Amino acid sequence: MPDNRRxxxxxxxxxxxxxxxPSEKPGNPDLLNQxxxxxxxxxxxxxxxxxxxxGLNDRASGSAYVxxxxxxxxxxxxxxxxxxxxxxxxxxxxxxxxFKFAPFSCHQRRQHxxxxxxxEFSSLVVQALSRAVRLVHYGSSCLVDPSLDEEERVRDGVGxxxxxxxxxxxxSLDEVTSxxxxxxxxxxxxxxxxDAGIESCLRLKHRMxxxxxx
Amino acid sequence: xxxxxxxxxPAEYLxxxxxxxxxxxxFSVGSFVQxxxxxxxxxxxxxxxxxxxxxxxxxxADGSALVRMGGTLVTCGVKAELSxxxxxxxxxxxxxxxxxxxxxxxxxxxxxxxxxxxxxxxxHLQDTLISCRCVDVKDLIVGQDNxxxxxxxxxxxxxxxxxxxxxVFFAATAAxxxxxxxxxxxSSGSPEVSYQQRHPLSxxxxxxxxxxxxxxxxxxxxxxxxxxxxxxxxxxxVVLSHLKMGQPDCKLIGGLTKSGPPSLPSQKLIExxxxxxKRARLLADLLLTASGDKKT
Numbered sequence: 001m002p003d004n005r006r007x008x009x010x011x012x013x014x015x016x017x018x019x020x021x022p023s024e025k026p027g028n029p030d031l032l033n034q035x036x037x038x039x040x041x042x043x044x045x046x047x048x049x050x051x052x053x054x055g056l057n058d059r060a061s062g063s064a065y066v067x068x069x070x071x072x073x074x075x076x077x078x079x080x081x082x083x084x085x086x087x088x089x090x091x092x093x094x095x096x097x098x099f100k101f102a103p104f105s106c107h108q109r110r111q112h113x114x115x116x117x118x119x120e121f122s123s124l125v126v127q128a129l130s131r132a133v134r135l136v137h138y139g140s141s142c143l144v145d146p147s148l149d150e151e152e153r154v155r156d157g158v159g160x161x162x163x164x165x166x167x168x169x170x171x172s173l174d175e176v177t178s179x180x181x182x183x184x185x186x187x188x189x190x191x192x193x194x195d196a197g198i199e200s201c202l203r204l205k206h207r208m209x210x211x212x213x214x
Numbered sequence: 215x216x217x218x219x220x221x222x223x224p225a226e227y228l229x230x231x232x233x234x235x236x237x238x239x240x241f242s243v244g245s246f247v248q249x250x251x252x253x254x255x256x257x258x259x260x261x262x263x264x265x266x267x268x269x270x271x272x273x274x275a276d277g278s279a280l281v282r283m284g285g286t287l288v289t290c291g292v293k294a295e296l297s298x299x300x301x302x303x304x305x306x307x308x309x310x311x312x313x314x315x316x317x318x319x320x321x322x323x324x325x326x327x328x329x330x331x332x333x334x335x336x337x338h339l340q341d342t343l344i345s346c347r348c349v350d351v352k353d354l355i356v357g358q359d360n361x362x363x364x365x366x367x368x369x370x371x372x373x374x375x376x377x378x379x380x381x382v383f384f385a386a387t388a389a390x391x392x393x394x395x396x397x398x399x400x401s402s403g404s405p406e407v408s409y410q411q412r413h414p415l416s417x418x419x420x421x422x423x424x425x426x427x428x429x430x431x432x433x434x435x436x437x438x439x440x441x442x443x444x445x446x447x448x449x450x451x452v453v454l455s456h457l458k459m460g461q462p463d464c465k466l467i468g469g470l471t472k473s474g475p476p477s478l479p480s481q482k483l484i485e486x487x488x489x490x491x492k493r494a495r496l497l498a499d500l501l502l503t504a505s506g507d508k509k510t
Contacts (some may be wrong), residue, residue: 005328007340009310013295013364016396016407024409057373058285059320059439070273074372076318098317098325103368104275104291112312112368148274 006112015108031153039149047145047200052211069147072105097125107148128168128178144200154183162189167197171205225444228254232432255438262436262493267384267504269392277393277415281385284438285375290385292367292393296405299355299362307354307362311340312369313382319374320439335382338469339369342383342421342452346468349390353416357400365393365415376438379450383423387455388501390417419456421468422497424490425449428476433486435493447474451487453494462498464491 032038042048048069057063060076067073099121101110114122146154146164154164163183169176176198181190220227232251252258263284272278275291282288299306313335317323328336343349354363367389369382394412398405427437428447437445452469455462467487472478478486 003327005333006312007310007336009308009364009366010297010300013297013308016294016296016398017409019296019398019405019407021399021406021408056287057318059373059375060318063373072272074318076373078317078321081321100316102289102291102314102370103312103366104272104278104293107274109293109295109366112314 003113017107026149031150040147045144045196045199047203048147050204050207052208054212068145071148095126097122099125107152124166124168124178124180144196165190165193165197167194167201169198169201171202224440228441228444229430232259232429251432253434253441259432260435260489263438265384265497265500267388267500269388269504275389276395277389277391279385279388279392281381281388283377283381283384283436285373286371286377286381286438287373287375288369288371288378288381288385290367290369290382290389292365292389294393294395295364295366296356296361296398296407297364298360304360305355306351308364309340309343309349309351309354309367310364311343311367311386312336313339314368314370315374315378316370319371323374335369335379338379339367339382339386342469343367343386346421346452346454346466347418348420348454348468350416350418356398356405359400361398361400361405363395374439376440376442377425377436380423380425380436383421383452384497384501387420387422388504390415390420391501391505419454419466421452422455422464422494423450423452423469424493425451426486428474428478431476433482435489445474447472447476449478449483449486451490453491455494455498457502462495462502464494464498467491 029039032044037043048071049067051067052064054062054064056065056074057076060078063074063076065072065074098114099118100114101118103110103112151164154162162185163181166178166180167176168178176194179194181193185193231254255263257263266282268280270278271280272289272291276294277292278290280287280289297308300308313332315323315329315332315335317325323329344351349365354365356362367386369385371378371382391414394414397408397411397413399408400406424435425437426433426435426449427442427445428434428449429437429441429445433449434441434445442448449472450470451467453464454466454468455464457463470483470487472483
């Protein structure tokens with residue numbers, strides 16, 4: 001659909017990865033090798049190095065920048081503000097969230113307009129109000145904090161992966177506020193994934209405390 | 215008390231800082247600096263905020279840069295895709311620039327389609343890169359066949375603390391210098407892309423924008439957001455920088471816009487252009503150091 005407010009390119013353009021030389025294509029190895037290590041050498045329950053910093057955006061009421069391995073996310077909180085329309089007035093406050101991938105942030109270039117996946121992430125954040133840990137379920141073990149390659153393999157159904165589980169956990173209340181699962185797995189596998197998620201949330205919480213209290 | 219004055223009368227608050235003892239000095243050629251006037255953040259009128267640049271940190275992009283000018287934070291990514299050349303002029307590729315000012319960057323921005331300000335920044339960047347031949351679209355043709363590169367240059371403002379235009383141009387320039395395209399082999403009929411063999415873009419020169427805002431009778435370099443909002447006029451100079459024997463050379467002017475009151479004598483405008491060339495030289499040196507190409 002032509003977007004008159006943005007500069008448009010050609011109607012159709014292709015990711016050069018589609019034409020990759022056969023010698024450079026990834027060999028589609030399994031997600032876990034014989035020693036039980038992942039493609040990037042991590043153990044299944046290991047999270048990538050985390051970097052967190054708050055206050056980088058001085059226009060916002062609060063902001064945070066987080067790096068999980070090579071994944072970089074910036075968040076800013078503005079408010080409290082008045083509701084834009086009188087008919088939206090509620091007795092209690094409302095939290096809205098807008099999540100957007102930058103166009104250059106994924107292997108396949110993203111459009112400028114928010115698509116369904118981004119809208120779903122936005123509503124997940126609103127529901128959760130907490131940090132989440134994504135898991136990839138593989139066989140009888142869970143791969144915590146999947147990298148982009150691992151997620152793509154799960155999506156393509158290769159390497160024996162069964163699906164994705166995202167767990168949102170409030171550590172001070174010891175409550176799981178939201179679980180989102182895709183793929184096919186047995187209930188026992190799902191509960192194992194949720195337990196692994198809670199454990200990783202607790203580790204992340206410890207790291208966050210160090211950053212916020214200094 | 216001071217914050218009440220700032221909230222109720224922002225223009226007077228700013229003017230109190232900038233007041234000069236001798237009004238005759240304001241427009242005389244050669245005395246740009248208000249000798250006793252300082253801005254609320256302690257800078258003189260012709261002093262800019264510290265600039266930092268970081269290139270190549272986005273692994274999913276073919277070229278990327280993150281620029282910080284004081285509190286303004288802007289990131290740019292270049293992604294290259296393959297397509298057929300345009301029908302009208304079959305021997306060139308495409309360059310598509312877009313500047314995004316998301317709700318993340320400022321409390322005044324609401325979610326929705328691009329505002330006129332965002333659209334104008336996108337168009338300014340696109341026009342400058344094409345008309346000044348900073349990126350030669352004829353170089354984006356692949357082989358002899360009907361195949362070309364499309365360079366999508368997307369700039370996202372992460373924090374708008376004033377002077378977004380300068381930060382956008384600097385980030386775009388840094389990202390283009392950081393961009394490398396995969397090699398495409400078309401000898402066998404269908405294209406074969408190699409990510410391991412990459413070559414940099416051919417960039418004859420690159421644009422750097424230097425902006426001033428005109429507040430009453432003062433000319434402020436690199437305004438922060440409160441100064442920008444209170445200013446009635448703006449001047450932007452785009453200087454083209456290219457490498458001459460390993461050192462940046464910033465003589466050509468790639469664009470000049472002056473809008474809003476007060477009117478300036480032409481001598482003053484020329485002086486602003488000279489100052490902009492000097493500042494562009496500093497920015498170009500910084501970029502050279504950041505990309506590791508500086509030869510001492």
